[in-house]
Amino acid sequence: MADTSVPDRNEHAERMWKRNTVRRDVYQPVREALEEMAPGIDCCMYCGNHMADTVDHFVPKSRCGLRTFYWPNLLLACSTCNTRFKGNKHRSDGLVGSLLIDPTREDPFDHLDLGLASGVYRPVEGSAKGEWTIEVCGLNEGKRPRVRAEGWLNLADDLQGWEQARAAGDVRNMRRKIYRMRTQPFADVCYAALHKAVSEEAPLVFVDDDPAVLDLLRDDELRAALQV
Known part of the structure; x- marks a missing residue:
């Protein structure tokens, strides 16, 4: 006899998630908590863009209804990733996880x-x-690469501005530069740069940049301020 309990359970979870009381008493508090935890300004956990405005289920409700209200399965996402790109796409990694990178568990x-x-x-x-x-x-779709490239140029400028403020003892401006670096659109650019700066390939990666930029990305005070 066919087991129809799983489809029924998934459909029930879908209906529950859409209930007005759930949207008010569960969805909104969850979204606000995720926004507080996100890097940048409401950074999407998939594409890295800021101003994410939805709660996504890492493992879709249609695949596992039991994870509909499971905290580790809820991620802050922008509408573009949640509906246009990721949607209900899901593949197993062949073991016990997902083929999609889980930003709550993996680097x-x-x-x-x-x-x-x-x-x-x-x-x-x-x-x-x-x-x-x-x-x-859709990480490389549309204008996303161009905006990230512009973000890198802005980041390099802010790094140098931070160093100038430090040299002048201007603590207020140092804090402003840190805030700009942490909250710029596509916060992944900042964290990618910090990650690359301490890699063995760093001298080759930053060969076309001002040498001071690499030194600053390795600066302990700056990395601490960015909470690396």
Whole structure:
């Protein structure tokens, strides 16, 4: 006899999630909590853009109704990722997890490499998760690479502005620069740069940039201020 309990359970979870009382008493508090935890300003956990405005289920409700109200399965996401790109797409990694990078459990940069000058993501060699995440989340679609590339230029300027403020003993301006770096759109640019700065390939990655930029990205005071 066919087991119809799972489809019924998933459909029930879908209906529950859409109830007005759930949207008021559960959805809104969850979204506000995720916004407080997010880097940048309401950073989308998939594409890195700011002003994310929805709560997404990492494992879709249609795949596992039991995770509908499971806290680790709820992520802050922008509407574009939640509906246009990721939606209900889901693949198993063949073990016990997802083929999509889970930002609550994994370091995305173990699977993804961001070209700072180009703003284009590429998978780390051999990473099926990197490939699938780029495809599912549309990381290189539309204007996203261009905005990331512009974000890198802005970040480099703010790094130098921070150093000038430090040299002048201008603590207020130092804090302003840190705030700008932490809250700029596509916060992943800042964290990718910080990650690359301490890698063995750093001298090659930053070869076309002002040498001071790499030194600043490695500066302990700056990294502490950015909560690295």
